[in-house]
Amino acid sequence: MIYNEEFETLPREVLEALQLKRLKQVVQRVYHTVGFYRRAFDEAGVQPDDIKTLDDLKKFPFTTKQDLRDNYPFGLFAVPMSSIVRLHASSGTTGRSTVVGYTKRDIDTWSELMARCFVAAGLTKNDMLHNAYGYGLFTGGLGAHYGAERLGASVIPISGGNTKRQIMILQDFGPTAICCTPSYALNLAEQGKEMGIDMKALKLRVGIFGAEPWSEKMRTEIENVLGIKALNIYGLSEIMGPGVAMECLEGRNGMHVFEDHFLVETIDPTTGAVLPPGEEGELVFTTITKEAFPLVRFRTRDISRLMTEPCRCGRTLYRMDRVMGRSDDMLIIRGVNVFPSQIEAVLMGIKGLEPHYQIIVDRIGNLDTLEVQVEVSEQLFENADEVKVLQNTERRIVKDIKDYLGVSAKVKLVEPKSLQRFEGKVSRVQDRRHI
Amino acid sequence: MKVEQISIFLENKPGGLEEVTRILKDAQINIRTLSLADTTDFGILRLIVNNVDTASRVLKERGFRFSRTTVVAVEVPDRPGGLHSILEVLSKNGINVEYLYAFVERSGENAVIIFRFDTPDAAIDVLQKNGLTVLPGAKLYGL
Numbered sequence: 001m002i003y004n005e006e007f008e009t010l011p012r013e014v015l016e017a018l019q020l021k022r023l024k025q026v027v028q029r030v031y032h033t034v035g036f037y038r039r040a041f042d043e044a045g046v047q048p049d050d051i052k053t054l055d056d057l058k059k060f061p062f063t064t065k066q067d068l069r070d071n072y073p074f075g076l077f078a079v080p081m082s083s084i085v086r087l088h089a090s091s092g093t094t095g096r097s098t099v100v101g102y103t104k105r106d107i108d109t110w111s112e113l114m115a116r117c118f119v120a121a122g123l124t125k126n127d128m129l130h131n132a133y134g135y136g137l138f139t140g141g142l143g144a145h146y147g148a149e150r151l152g153a154s155v156i157p158i159s160g161g162n163t164k165r166q167i168m169i170l171q172d173f174g175p176t177a178i179c180c181t182p183s184y185a186l187n188l189a190e191q192g193k194e195m196g197i198d199m200k201a202l203k204l205r206v207g208i209f210g211a212e213p214w215s216e217k218m219r220t221e222i223e224n225v226l227g228i229k230a231l232n233i234y235g236l237s238e239i240m241g242p243g244v245a246m247e248c249l250e251g252r253n254g255m256h257v258f259e260d261h262f263l264v265e266t267i268d269p270t271t272g273a274v275l276p277p278g279e280e281g282e283l284v285f286t287t288i289t290k291e292a293f294p295l296v297r298f299r300t301r302d303i304s305r306l307m308t309e310p311c312r313c314g315r316t317l318y319r320m321d322r323v324m325g326r327s328d329d330m331l332i333i334r335g336v337n338v339f340p341s342q343i344e345a346v347l348m349g350i351k352g353l354e355p356h357y358q359i360i361v362d363r364i365g366n367l368d369t370l371e372v373q374v375e376v377s378e379q380l381f382e383n384a385d386e387v388k389v390l391q392n393t394e395r396r397i398v399k400d401i402k403d404y405l406g407v408s409a410k411v412k413l414v415e416p417k418s419l420q421r422f423e424g425k426v427s428r429v430q431d432r433r434h435i
Numbered sequence: 436m437k438v439e440q441i442s443i444f445l446e447n448k449p450g451g452l453e454e455v456t457r458i459l460k461d462a463q464i465n466i467r468t469l470s471l472a473d474t475t476d477f478g479i480l481r482l483i484v485n486n487v488d489t490a491s492r493v494l495k496e497r498g499f500r501f502s503r504t505t506v507v508a509v510e511v512p513d514r515p516g517g518l519h520s521i522l523e524v525l526s527k528n529g530i531n532v533e534y535l536y537a538f539v540e541r542s543g544e545n546a547v548i549i550f551r552f553d554t555p556d557a558a559i560d561v562l563q564k565n566g567l568t569v570l571p572g573a574k575l576y577g578l
Contacts, residue, residue, distance in 0.1 A: 281524050376444045376477075376500045384444030385479055385504050386533055387472050387552075394476075412476050416500050 001249075002010050003119035004112065005153070007260045008315045015316060017056060019263060027060070030294050033078040036071055036294065057286065058274045063298045065098065068238065073099040079292050082305070088237050089137045090337055100139075100237050101292040102370055107146065109289055112242050113258050114147020118245035118258070120313070121206050121231050123177055125152030129168060130204075132180035132188075133335075134160040138406075139241030140211055144179050147243060147244070153177075160184070167192045174203040181335040182214040182230070183224060186366035189225040193206065200227030203359035207248070208233050210242055211335040212368075213323055238298055239285045245320050251311045254319030261289045264320065265297070266306055269327035277306040282327045283320065301328045329429060331361055333368045336407045340428050343372060343409075346400045350393070352380040356416070363433040370409040372397065375416045436559050437505045438572040439487045441551070443480040444500040447473065455499070462493040467575060468549065470536035481536070483508075483549065485576045494536045502566060506551050507558055508575050513539055513546040513550040521548060530558050547575070 004009050010018070028048040030037040040386035041047065044061040051057065059218050068076065077084065079101075086102040102110065123129070129148045133140030141159055148155045156175055158166055166188060168354060170178075178185065185207055192199040210233035213358040222230045234255050244262055245255035257264045266281035283300045287293075307319040325377060331338045340359055347353045356375040361368060380393060390413055397411045444450045452471075459466065460483075461558035467483040484490045487503065494501050518537070525532060533551040538549060547570065552558040562569050 378502075379502065381442075381444055381500050381502050385440075385481065385502055387474055387479060390444075390477065390479075391474065413444075414477075415444060416498055 001120050001122060001124075002314065003116040004133060008116065008256070008258075008317060010260070010316055012316055015259060018260060019288060020051075022260075023054065023057065023263060023286065024048070025298060026286070026288050026290075026294050030078060030296060033421050034076055034294075036076055037068065040067075054263070057297065058265070062272065062284065062298055063295050065238075065299070065301070068098045072097065074101065076295075077101050077292055078294055079103055084292055085417055086142075086431050087137075088139045088142075088241065089433060090237055098238060103291040105290050106240075108302075110143060110243060111146040111150040113240070113243040113261065114163045115150040116142055116231055116258065117177075117208065117243050118147055118151050118177070120246050120248040121177065121208050121228075123148075123151060123153055123206070124381065127177050128154040128156065128173065128175040130156050130158060130166070130173075130178040130180075132158050132160060132166060132178065132184060133242070138335075139235070140179075141235045141242060143235070143241035144208075158419060161281045163188060163191045164195070167197060170202050170204065171197065176203050176205045177208065178204055178206075178228075179208040179210075179233070181212045181219050182209040183334065183363070183366050183368060185222050185226065185230070186211060186218070189222070190366055193225075194279035195404065197270065199225060202226070204228050206231065208246075210234060212332040213325070215322075232319065234323070236300060236302075237294060238293075238300075239287060244285070248311065248313040248317075250313040250355055254307045254311075254321050256311070256313075256315050256317040256319050257306075259317050262287055264306065264318070266304070267299075269301075269303070277308045277318070280305045280324065283323075301326050301330060303327055331359070331370075331429065331431065333361060333370050333407050336405065338370070338405055338407055342405055343401065344428075347372075347374060347397065349400065350396055352393070353377055353397075354379075357428060361429065361431045361433060368433065370407060371411050371412060372401070373412045373414045376413050377416075436563075436569045436571050437481065437555055438508045438570070438575050440504050440506045440547070440551075441482045441484060441487060441490055441494070442502050442504050443482070443494065445478045445480055447462070447476055447478060451478075452480065453476055454497075455494075458497055459484070459490060462489055464490045468536065468538040468547070470549075472534065478502060479510050487576070504551065505555050506549050507555050507562070508570040508572075509548050509550065509562060510540075510545050510570050511548065513544060518548060519544075520571075521550075521567060522564070524561060525558065528561045530554065530561060532547065546551075 031048045040061045046059050083103050084101040085104050088100050090098040131144050133144050135141030189199050206229045208231050219230045231247045234245040246256040247255045263286040265284040267284050269282040283302045285298050286296050302322050303325045305321045354377040358373045360371040394411045401409045465485040469482045473478045535550045537548045
């Protein structure tokens with residue numbers, strides 16, 4: 001099923017003409033309204049008028065996550081705050097988080113794109129959606145919520161956490177669709193089983209899963225334990241939130257990028273050169289309809305590839321393969337983006353700690369675990385040979401990580417020599433997950 | 436009248452203690468008494484040794500995280516009420532004990548209680564004024 005038949009099945013040449021028109025507009029607009037882009041384009045020696053064809057986009061400079069941080073909080077907004085109706089933000093220590101804004105029209109667009117996603121998953125207004133994406137600054141919860149409402153489906157805004165209650169509601173309300181992170185879906189299935197509930201007997205028919213990397217193996221597992229079809233959704237707050245690309249029920253092979261709103265490129269993460277479709281590289285997005293927070297050539301750091309082959313669902317929109325990895329050190333832990341540098345910033349904010357640490361990520365059962373091993377510094381142990389002092393420090397680190405990054409961590413103090421000393425390339429992360 | 440103690444941070448893992456005792460043995464250090472405080476993840480080994488400087492040097496060479504802390508050693512007759520006589524004095528004078536451990540002297544007549552106070556000087560003062568025997572470090576190291 002297709003929500004917006006007209007725009008999702010445009011002949012490629014009509015779509016590309018529309019993209020070019022919108023691209024010209026957005027490049028003009030950011031040049032004249034966002035100081036950062038004026039400087040970046042001038043430095044790169046390009047002018048908005050240089051866009052004659054879609055191919056000309058590659059002459060323009062990239063926008064990076066660091067650029068977003070440097071302009072924290074509102075430096076890249078292209079409209080005055082009076083036009084902004086919503087703010088979202090990624091987790092981060094002060095000055096490191098990324099803040100995004102939406103105008104009324106941006107929210108409308110986002111709602112439509114999320115509605116397109118739900119319809120691609122086979123939902124209609126007769127469905128009930130169990131929305132277990134987190135509500136709040138994270139874009140997942142509200143993004144899905146507005147899309148489902150746009151479609152006219154009934155939304156249960158359950159948000160994350162409180163798993164037993166979620167299972168009760170899944171039983172009692174009988175939702176037909178669920179959205180959450182894939183690992184949380186498995187966690188729900190496991191908890192339900194422990195409670196003696198036949199999870200396959202629930203009314204759930206389809207699940208829309210995203211916000212963290214997963215695999216075909218996990219898809220099969222989720223489908224088996226919940227007795228549903230599992231679909232992949234892609235998005236990132238910088239570009240909009242969930243609903244940038246979505247798999248269709250018919251194809252279940254790659255996510256259709258909503259190209260009437262976003263231009264997608266794959267690049268070589270080292271050289272920045274644009275790669276031909278089909279080749280694995282870093283995804284780069286340009287928003288061509290966003291008003292409040294337009295981005296030109298934003299480097300996502302997500303590694304994937306574009307699929308230009310026609311899809312049996314009838315959409316003419318190109319697809320992107322599932323995200324295969326990252327070209328930076330960002331970790332996704334239970335759907336939360338975490339950079340090792342943020343953990344380091346937390347540690348350095350605590351008196352007496354030194355930046356000797358290691359991050360160990362694992363998946364135990366179906367949940368990601370984050371352990372931070374921190375060396376006991378001389379300063380910390382000096383004249384504080386009491387258990388309570390060390391335990392207070394551990395608790396403080398746990399709390400600060402939770403407060404700043406929004407993720408629960410286990411903190412373990414270790415002997416100084418137990419962490420390997422790094423020479424040259426620093427590798428502070430051990431990711432033991434086999435997804 | 437204070438005593439120097441060595442406190443060593445140890446992770447909770449097999450062989451952790453053994454490494455410390457081996458290093459001290461190789462340096463001919465005699466352990467007078469010790470205590471181990473432990474949690475699920477880590478422990479703190481506290482030692483009174485016959486040669487604090489040498490022990491510190493070898494532990495430092497081996498990269499251990501340790502500190503030299505000040506404790507107070509009190510000698511009491513090894514009989515019922517011995518420890519209580521000290522705690523009664525401390526309690527009456529509002530002195531807080533962070534932790535303590537004890538051992539019995541070789542002669543078997545007296546016990547030595549090692550105290551860690553926030554305010555060691557005030558504690559020593561109170562203990563002595565109440566007629567209790569505070570042992571100087573030198574005496575303890577050589578016991």
